[in-house]
Amino acid sequence: MRPGRVAIACRRVAGVGGTTTTVLEHARRLSALGIAVDVFGQELDRARLRAVGARAQVLWSWPWMDQRQAFARGFQRAAGGRFDLVHGHGDLREQDLLSLHNCVHGTHESVHGRPLPATSAVGRLHAEQLSGRRFRLLIANSELMRADVVQRFGVPLEQVRVIYPGYDAARFRAAERSRWRVAERAALGVGAEEVLVGVITSGDFVKRGVPAFLAALRQVPAPARARMRIVIAGKEHRLHDYRALARESGWETRIRFLPPVRAIERLFHALDLYVHPAPFEEFGQSVQEALACGVPVLTGEKVGAAELMVGEARAWLLGRSDPAVIADRLVRLVDDQPLRARLGVLGPQAVAGNSWDANFAATLACYDQLGSR
Secondary structure (H helix, E strand, O other), X not given: OOOOXXXXXXXXXXXXXXXXXXXXXXXXXXXXXXXXXXXEEOEEOHHHHHHOOOEEEEOOOOOOOOHHHHHHHHHHHHXXXXXXXXXXXXXXXXXXXXXEOOOHHHHHHHXXXXXXXXXXXXHHHHHHHHHOOOOOEEEEOOHHHHHHHHHHHOOOHHHEEEOOOOEOOOOOOHHHHXXXXXXXXXXXXXXXXXXXXXXXXXXXXXXXXXXXXXXXXXXXXXXXXXXXXXXXXXXXXXXHHHHHHHHHOOOHHHEEEEOOOOOHHHHHXXXXXXXXXXXXXOOOHHHHHHHHOOOXXXXXXXXXXXXXXXXXXXXXXXXXXXXXXXXXXXXXXXXXXXXXXXXXXXXXXXXXXXXXXXHHHHHHHHHHHHXXX
């Protein structure tokens, strides 16, 4: 039985991140089916939620409080069993359907080489959710994530559904490449013969492997360096540290740092190569979007979106986020335009069946399975 009233709980639905996009896309389609949708959060873009037919329910808390605990408790008080189905996005203690977006334990181990500290609030919450089975079904956004929660927390395989995040096929289209490429490269000051390499993310440069990428650039030989330009886009509080690394490695005049970009598809079309050297990432929406735009991608085996890559592209997946390996692959791709062209053609094919419509259909099947409580 399909639920008639749904609560979606996510602490932040604002900005340009992947979780925000997922919540908005689901709310739009649920509302179109006549399902009443209330979105609970601490930071909500009310105008965008209203535009997709959802009601924004802001849960306030004092700054000195543990925000995750305050959110979970506030939701219990505000929701009060009034909904047929509760869809949590990682911040509740109890829910019917849990969409998990982060494997904080696996990410910390991969990035820092040691276990996540026991003092981590989000780590404790995830362990409580997963070990305690505080859900009826769990949506993992990649096989990588499913393997982690099954092995680490003993979640039964039958309680996990892998549903890849969708992408906007109307925005991210290889056919638009010729329309935007020249103008966007000119705006960045990139010459026609230069190879533009990009790292584009919503934020968290450490998790996305930016330090390893900048270290790799130190090892790029002068001939390849002279042909390359770099753009790194995303929200980063320690940006001055990364600018310093670029300056120390002699790349300062050839690297452009940008804040998060709204019309991100145009920036993808300016690129000759997209690099996403994260040592561990549960999905990596920017990888999918680059593939959809026909941009060749250099990324790692432990990036969930890499599971979509097909054919020759799989041979270029990084086994580890090692600067020497990244530098070697980078130079080979920069020097081989026909190779980049072949890899670029494979991208749209890889993501063709992964639209938001497909993502929502799979999610709605979970709703129908759970039914009204």
